[in-house]
Amino acid sequence: ETLGSLTSKARELSTLILKMIIEGFGLPQQYNLDIEELNNSNDSRMTRYLLPEQNKDLEIALVPHTDKGTLSIICHNEVQGLEILPKTGEWVDVVIPPNGYIVLVGDMLKAWSNGRFVAPIHRVVTKGDKERLAFILFTVPKEDMTIKAPSELVDDENHPLRYRPFKYEDFINFHYSTRTEKGVLEEFAGL
Ligand SMILES: O=C(O)CCC(=O)C(=O)O
Ligand SMILES: [Fe+2]
Numbered sequence: 001e002t003l004g005s006l007t008s009k010a011r012e013l014s015t016l017i018l019k020m021i022i023e024g025f026g027l028p029q030q031y032n033l034d035i036e037e038l039n040n041s042n043d044s045r046m047t048r049y050l051l052p053e054q055n056k057d058l059e060i061a062l063v064p065h066t067d068k069g070t071l072s073i074i075c076h077n078e079v080q081g082l083e084i085l086p087k088t089g090e091w092v093d094v095v096i097p098p099n100g101y102i103v104l105v106g107d108m109l110k111a112w113s114n115g116r117f118v119a120p121i122h123r124v125v126t127k128g129d130k131e132r133l134a135f136i137l138f139t140v141p142k143e144d145m146t147i148k149a150p151s152e153l154v155d156d157e158n159h160p161l162r163y164r165p166f167k168y169e170d171f172i173n174f175h176y177s178t179r180t181e182k183g184v185l186e187e188f189a190g191l
Pocket of ligand 1: 047062067074081122123124134136
């Protein structure tokens with residue numbers, strides 16, 4: 001029941017955020033179709049992270065990665081543990097406020113936005129003696145969607161095209177077949 005209501009709230013949020021992005025970039029209405037395709041389906045899950053072993057004070061519970069879809073919406077039981085890796089190269093805690101949530105950009109929104117949005121590398125560490133419970137909603141594009149940056153977001157001078165157009169399902173197949181975590185998008189479609 002909780003999972004169901006969290007999922008429908010997160011789904012609404014994801015639609016809203018994507019609409020705001022279109023508006024924020026001042027893109028014409030025709031791109032609402034892209035938004036629909038980027039926001040095609042959701043996969044939600046609840047993850048319970050085990051406590052670190054007794055002799056360790058910190059454990060990496062989820063290895064560094066970028067999310068492969070469009071958006072990820074995360075809320076949790078107030079046991080922190082999510083960290084992101086900015087360009088400085090030092091892991092930073094992402095503090096999710098009580099009753100709040102955090103939204104992460106995935107590789108597909110990064111590609112579609114011609115790199116205007118960055119998909120952060122993140123991981124989960126466990127420490128202390130309280131179990132972390134996280135709810136995550138992943139929004140993913142339609143399988144046969146062609147991910148192609150709007151021409152309005154490309155200009156030769158400041159924003160040259162960063163990725164060749166590609167099909168989401170081809171990217172996912174490539175991702176599963178290479179098994180590398182780092183730079184899959186760059187490797188697959190980077191120009
Ligand atoms: O538990 C979290 O806060 C994040 C989990 C996550 O990054 C993922 O499942 O992709
Ligand atoms: Fe993730």
